Amino acid sequence: MRKASITKALLTLSVAGIASSAFADSMLEEITIIGDALAQQQLAGSGAVIESEQLRLEVATDINQVLKTVPGVYIREEEGFGLRPNIGIRGATAERSARILLLEDGIPVAPAPYAAPAAYYFPTLARMSSVEVLKGVSMLAHGPQSTGGALNLISTPLPTETGGNLRASLGSFGSADTTVSYGMVGTDLSALVEATQRHSDGFKSLDGAGSDTGFDIADYLVKLGWMGDNQQLLFKAQYSTETSNETYTGLSDRDFAANADRRYRMTARDQMDNHHASLSLRHRWQISDNVELSSEWYRNDFARDWYKLGNGATWIDQANAGDDLAASILRGDADVAGLHYKHNNREYLAEGVRLAVSWFTDQHTLELSSRWHDDRVDRWQPSDIYDQVNGELIFRESASPSGSNNRLEGATAQALALTDAWQVNDRLRLDLALRRETVKSFSDRFSDVGRDELSDERRNRTQVTLPGIGAFYELTPSVALLAGIHKGFSPLGASAKSDEKPELSMNWEMGLRYSGVVDADVIVFRSDFDNKAEICSVASPCSNGAEQGAFVTGEAVIQGVELSLSSEHDFGFASMPLAMTFTQTNAEITSARGLSGVQNGDHLAAVPRTIAAIRTGLVFATGTEFLVIAKFTDALCVKAGCNRDNDALSQTDSYWSVDLALHRELSDSLSGFVKLENATDKRAIVSRQPDGARPNKPQSVIAGFEWRF
Numbered sequence: 001m002r003k004a005s006i007t008k009a010l011l012t013l014s015v016a017g018i019a020s021s022a023f024a025d026s027m028l029e030e031i032t033i034i035g036d037a038l039a040q041q042q043l044a045g046s047g048a049v050i051e052s053e054q055l056r057l058e059v060a061t062d063i064n065q066v067l068k069t070v071p072g073v074y075i076r077e078e079e080g081f082g083l084r085p086n087i088g089i090r091g092a093t094a095e096r097s098a099r100i101l102l103l104e105d106g107i108p109v110a111p112a113p114y115a116a117p118a119a120y121y122f123p124t125l126a127r128m129s130s131v132e133v134l135k136g137v138s139m140l141a142h143g144p145q146s147t148g149g150a151l152n153l154i155s156t157p158l159p160t161e162t163g164g165n166l167r168a169s170l171g172s173f174g175s176a177d178t179t180v181s182y183g184m185v186g187t188d189l190s191a192l193v194e195a196t197q198r199h200s201d202g203f204k205s206l207d208g209a210g211s212d213t214g215f216d217i218a219d220y221l222v223k224l225g226w227m228g229d230n231q232q233l234l235f236k237a238q239y240s241t242e243t244s245n246e247t248y249t250g251l252s253d254r255d256f257a258a259n260a261d262r263r264y265r266m267t268a269r270d271q272m273d274n275h276h277a278s279l280s281l282r283h284r285w286q287i288s289d290n291v292e293l294s295s296e297w298y299r300n301d302f303a304r305d306w307y308k309l310g311n312g313a314t315w316i317d318q319a320n321a322g323d324d325l326a327a328s329i330l331r332g333d334a335d336v337a338g339l340h341y342k343h344n345n346r347e348y349l350a351e352g353v354r355l356a357v358s359w360f361t362d363q364h365t366l367e368l369s370s371r372w373h374d375d376r377v378d379r380w381q382p383s384d385i386y387d388q389v390n391g392e393l394i395f396r397e398s399a400s401p402s403g404s405n406n407r408l409e410g411a412t413a414q415a416l417a418l419t420d421a422w423q424v425n426d427r428l429r430l431d432l433a434l435r436r437e438t439v440k441s442f443s444d445r446f447s448d449v450g451r452d453e454l455s456d457e458r459r460n461r462t463q464v465t466l467p468g469i470g471a472f473y474e475l476t477p478s479v480a481l482l483a484g485i486h487k488g489f490s491p492l493g494a495s496a497k498s499d500e501k502p503e504l505s506m507n508w509e510m511g512l513r514y515s516g517v518v519d520a521d522v523i524v525f526r527s528d529f530d531n532k533a534e535i536c537s538v539a540s541p542c543s544n545g546a547e548q549g550a551f552v553t554g555e556a557v558i559q560g561v562e563l564s565l566s567s568e569h570d571f572g573f574a575s576m577p578l579a580m581t582f583t584q585t586n587a588e589i590t591s592a593r594g595l596s597g598v599q600n601g602d603h604l605a606a607v608p609r610t611i612a613a614i615r616t617g618l619v620f621a622t623g624t625e626f627l628v629i630a631k632f633t634d635a636l637c638v639k640a641g642c643n644r645d646n647d648a649l650s651q652t653d654s655y656w657s658v659d660l661a662l663h664r665e666l667s668d669s670l671s672g673f674v675k676l677e678n679a680t681d682k683r684a685i686v687s688r689q690p691d692g693a694r695p696n697k698p699q700s701v702i703a704g705f706e707w708r709f
Contacts, residue, residue: 064077137469146487264312469484493550507527517567587607
């Protein structure tokens with residue numbers, strides 16, 4: 001290990017991305033939770049930094065495919081493009097990424113992280129410069145989700161010199177992606193403007209219609225930075241829109257086997273429309289050589305209307321059970337009355353303030369931080385009722401919303417965190433963390449359009465104290481031992497009933513890190529839950545079939561081993577990088593407490609037993625780079641207990657996928673690239689939620705260029 005870098009790594013971890021206390025020589029940077037690959041090597045726990053070079057080489061536009069190369073990260077795909085990912089990390093299962101801490105530039109970015117954490121909004125990966133995954137005790141500094149891990153997406157940083165960048169590509173299924181940015185640098189001021197446009201016609205085809213099943217995304221970013229002698233300011237504004245012709249309705253298994261890319265005609269009206277706006281202001285003040293004050297204010301507004309068929313699962317379940325009439329209804333060959341199409345119309349607001357003071361000594365890097373956060377969710381979800389007649393949809397009537405479709409929800413949270421990176425001696429560092437979280441939430445459901453009559457009222461207050469300690473010990477200059485334990489917390493959301501308790505866990509990890517000709521991590525992890533819970537939604541129904549609230553499955557253990565290896569071999573004319581990751585996980589209920597539908601030993605939903613990835617290729621001195629990425633995902637349980645029911649419909653497929661990419665430097669400012677995704681055209685059922693079997697993306701090609709000016 002490189003001891004000279006320890007101080008930098010500690011400060012990176014403790015002061016959220018500030019690389020040095022030598023303020024006058026540092027630049028205004030984005031907020032990170034790890035830093036860079038060097039800081040990652042000094043973690044008293046596990047983490048990953050996917051740097052800009054990897055994103056560039058992989059022509060990354062889908063966060064699912066990027067994260068499949070990170071150990072301990074579980075992906076459940078949905079629509080093939082990564083628009084609404086389902087990401088789990090270790091003990092945090094993958095339902096709509098609701099159990100992980102989702103950040104952009106260190107700021108919570110889920111639409112309502114406490115009241116409704118399901119990530120129906122996800123930042124556009126095409127405008128990100130790097131991605132961080134942090135697991136273990138260090139994530140207690142960030143919260144509120146502190147069981148499995150944190151995912152931080154780093155946007156394009158402010159420039160160090162005036163200039164711009166244009167990246168454009170065309171591909172299969174009518175896809176076209178463009179990202180252009182331009183930055184200006186002055187004596188004390190710097191600025192960045194960026195625009196990203198994405199389009200695809202989609203790879204699925206509607207029965208009898210052939211309509212667009214793709215999407216259009218526009219994402220705009222502005223940053224302004226000022227740096228004085230001992231103070232810095234960073235202002236960021238972002239706005240995006242999305243129209244995606246996506247559905248909750250998949251396919252019956254028989255129809256999937258015949259044509260995995262089919263879509264039923266009754267889903268032709270399904271469409272997601274949303275827009276997202278965010279503002280943030282960050283201030284950093286170097287009070288003295290060893291004391292620093294930082295603050296940030298942020299606000300995220302998100303509005304969406306996902307208009308879609310709401311009862312497709314009924315016909316798919318019946319078709320899978322052998323009902324020929326249900327199969328004919330799905331294909332549009334039989335008439336049916338009473339198809340419900342709901343405006344899943346919701347408006348979200350999340351805003352907060354964080355203050356932190358940091359104190360540096362020769363042995364300690366202390367940080368005391370406080371965050372105030374407020375969530376609001378307004379659900380107004382009327383339905384339209386159609387009849388299917390001769391394969392056409394005939395409008396019948398509209399229905400006003402009530403109950404769960406007509407509700408106001410919210411949460412207010414105050415968090416206090418104290419962390420200390422204590423360099424005990426030249427070999428041993430202890431990372432100490434203590435987090436105190438107080439959350440108050442409400443949910444009001446109305447029975448009338450005017451919202452004068454309550455049909456249900458829920459109030460919850462949760463207060464938790466979360467301690468943690470991690471250790472990093474340099475056994476030799478090349479070998480380090482690491483270990484950590486921390487208490488994890490996952491709020492249930494504003495819809496939780498008063499007798500439902502938040503998910504709490506004890507999370508352990510220990511391992512060995514080697515740095516030499518081969519860099520290697522071997523880490524064993526374990527999460528013990530007193531009350532493992534599933535968050536229920538239409539997108540991810542719970543194991544008991546519920547589509548709202550939570551389903552507590554009892555005591556549970558998620559444990560496993562993560563392995564990562566990387567090296568580089570020089571052949572003279574070219575070098576060959578090689579990276580491999582492997583995760584083996586056992587996730588089961590250990591005490592069902594007599595709960596209906598689950599038993600001791602049931603495997604938990606959405607956690608694969610095995611995931612693996614291999615990245616290799618050749619880098620030529622002539623400026624040509626060739627990359628191969630192979631990824632394996634094991635089968636997932638759709639609901640808890642698929643290991644004992646021996647039902648193919650209760651789990652997804654296991655499969656390998658292989659991507660190939662080629663880059664060529666054409667001049668000092670221009671490069672070209674081509675990528676072949678899913679090169680073997682392997683098709684698999686990657687999800688059965690929501691409502692039926694869903695495929696991965698078929699073989700596709702992307703070609704484009706990057707111009708630096």
